[in-house]
Amino acid sequence: MIDTTHPKSARGINWLAEIGSLLGLALLVFLFQSLIAKPFYIPSESMMPGLRVGDRLAVSKYPYGWSWVSPGFHILPPFKGRLFGHLPERGDVVILTPPDADRRGEDLIKRVIGLPGDVIELKGGRLWLNGKPVATRDMGDRLMPIDGNFHCDANDPDPDRAFPGFAGARVAGRDGKPYCRLHILRETLPDGRSYDTIDFGRSDPDNFPAYTVPAGHVFVMGDNRDDSADSRVPVAYRGLGGAVPFENIGGRAEFVTFSLNGNATWNPLTWFSDFRGHRVGASLRPQTQR
Numbered sequence: 178m179i180d181t182t183h184p185k186s187a188r189g190i191n192w193l194a195e196i197g198s199l200l201g202l203a204l205l206v207f208l209f210q211s212l213i214a215k216p217f218y219i220p221s222e223s224m225m226p227g228l229r230v231g232d233r234l235a236v237s238k239y240p241y242g243w244s245w246v247s248p249g250f251h252i253l254p255p256f257k258g259r260l261f262g263h264l265p266e267r268g269d270v271v272i273l274t275p276p277d278a279d280r281r282g283e284d285l286i287k288r289v290i291g292l293p294g295d296v297i298e299l300k301g302g303r304l305w306l307n308g309k310p311v312a313t314r315d316m317g318d319r320l321m322p323i324d325g326n327f328h329c330d331a332n333d334p335d336p337d338r339a340f341p342g343f344a345g346a347r348v349a350g351r352d353g354k355p356y357c358r359l360h361i362l363r364e365t366l367p368d369g370r371s372y373d374t375i376d377f378g379r380s381d382p383d384n385f386p387a388y389t390v391p392a393g394h395v396f397v398m399g400d401n402r403d404d405s406a407d408s409r410v411p412v413a414y415r416g417l418g419g420a421v422p423f424e425n426i427g428g429r430a431e432f433v434t435f436s437l438n439g440n441a442t443w444n445p446l447t448w449f450s451d452f453r454g455h456r457v458g459a460s461l462r463p464q465t466q467r
Contacts, residue, residue: 325439342377
């Protein structure tokens with residue numbers, strides 16, 4: 178005769194084992210994001226035209242080795258050096274933590290322009306590397322869609338998005354929709370790696386005196402050259418105040434995982450149109466000219 182007085186379904190839950198499983202899962206996620214790869218959200222327009230507000234990226238953690246910024250949440254105190262360290266290549270798009278103590282934990286995304294020993298200079302907005310002008314090709318104007326994540330507004334109420342260069346840039350496309358007209362310049366580094374930048378005309382960072390990148394540091398810039406607080410910009414103006422220590426590099430941006438235009442509302446029917454499907458899988462590695 179079968180005993181049904183104590184069925185298995187009535188047995189108590191082993192809460193200790195359940196909690197242990199959840200902690201183990203959390204540890205695996207933490208280790209994966211610290212050692213292998215992590216997601217990253219683009220919050221600003223400093224890396225346009227290649228990256229747009231609302232893009233979500235995959236960032237690999239291992240190409241340059243590991244340092245104090247590698248673990249999630251920046252739980253380690255700053256220290257010099259990297260484990261299995263490898264310098265980035267010029268043109269790589271990287272995630273970094275500003276060396277300014279007041280901004281630790283505030284990850285930024287920029288492009289590596291100079292390596293240790295390189296001499297960086299800007300003249301009239303044109304980049305010079307080691308005493309020679311970097312090859313630059315004028316690509317003309319490009320229309321970028323205006324949406325909930327990109328307003329193209331010189332007087333945006335959000336001070337992080339208001340930019341004088343957008344004055345007069347709003348135009349209507351042939352489809353009647355609003356666009357932002359951007360002037361594109363393509364830079365090609367001496368090793369043949371190329372990428373697009375935006376030029377809005379004259380701005381304060383357009384002229385930067387010759388600067389030698391110190392040992393153990395990299396010089397980084399945003400592709401939106403007139404609206405990027407990067408190595409050219411003093412710390413007092415929320416810039417990086419020069420090259421950043423190599424150990425402050427957290428990883429290399431690889432590709433766009435998905436992207437949202439910010440137009441979604443509470444209505445579920447808008448959720449699908451909010452998705453920028455054409456952005457998925459877009460590589461963030463520089464093109465190589467042969």
